[in-house]
Amino acid sequence: MSKENLSESAHFRMLRLFISLNRIQDEGASPRYTSGELAELIGSSAELIRKDLNILGCRADGRGYKALSLQNGLREKLYLMKNLRAGMAGLDSWGSILIRESEGFQGIRICAAFDGSQNRLERTETRVALYPSYEIREVFEREKIRIGILASETALPEKNMMRMLEGGAKGIINLTSCPLIVPEEIFYYQADLSLGFYSMASRINGSEHKNPVEPEQRK
Known part of the structure; x- marks a missing residue:
């Protein structure tokens, strides 16, 4: 089985x-x-x-x-005998963090990263090959990249996702808050860390606002 x-x-x-x-x-x-x-x-x-x-x-x-x-x-x-090649779009926000840890992931190996800012591409120090965003489809197809990672909301997630799919991506990991509609045959996973952080801050701040600690209780 x-x-x-x-x-x-x-x-x-x-x-x-x-x-x-x-x-x-x-x-x-x-x-x-x-x-x-x-x-x-x-x-x-x-x-x-x-x-x-x-x-x-x-x-x-x-x-x-x-x-x-x-x-x-x-x-x-679970078919985890080999890592799959992944490409990531967006070198700001989460992308700038992930690119520094690109060799430490389980199940995937980030072999290419993309960004629309030439200045950001030139300033980013990494062993991962860097490309402008308009080359996503070509690089995915040439390097046989099967997983696309969307790491920045400012990097046109929907447009970059389509480039990844056109290049042969079989799965998309969305780390942004942007809701995306993917074809039924594409594997999709969204992990919106920004929403998680805001949710936690809102709940804790809200609970403390409803039940403020009296000055004498703080002592």
Whole structure:
């Protein structure tokens, strides 16, 4: 069996589990885990973990799951055996941060970055190849880039997305607040960090405004 048998929520659970097992291996540990202990790693339930792993064909040996064996099994079943080439549009905002950490991502390798500002292209220091935005389609096609990352709202996300798709991109990661409509066959994921930051600030400020701390309580 493979990930095609998993629901979207189960797929994300197994990806979170895979990431957690990677961290454990990085720390030099290779213990065994029960389904309950695996569930605690990602804030899920033992029943769901057993069900998901059974669908993927990853089974315990009677004494639990060995971390290293399970990690390798998930890598194979979730098709994470190789990184995919990615191209990123926008070197301001999140792009300027991501480009500095371009070699540390899991599952992808950023091999090209694009921006509409020639000045920004000239000032950015990175090992990643840099190009003007109008070359997105050509570079994606030539370098066989399959994942497009939209990292700036000022870099025309919709226009750059279309350039990426025309160049052969199969998936789009949208880090902007701009809502995008993508073709049904394209894989799409949006992680709007700005919205997350504003949401957290609004909620905390709002709760403190509704329940102000009296001067004597602060002492």
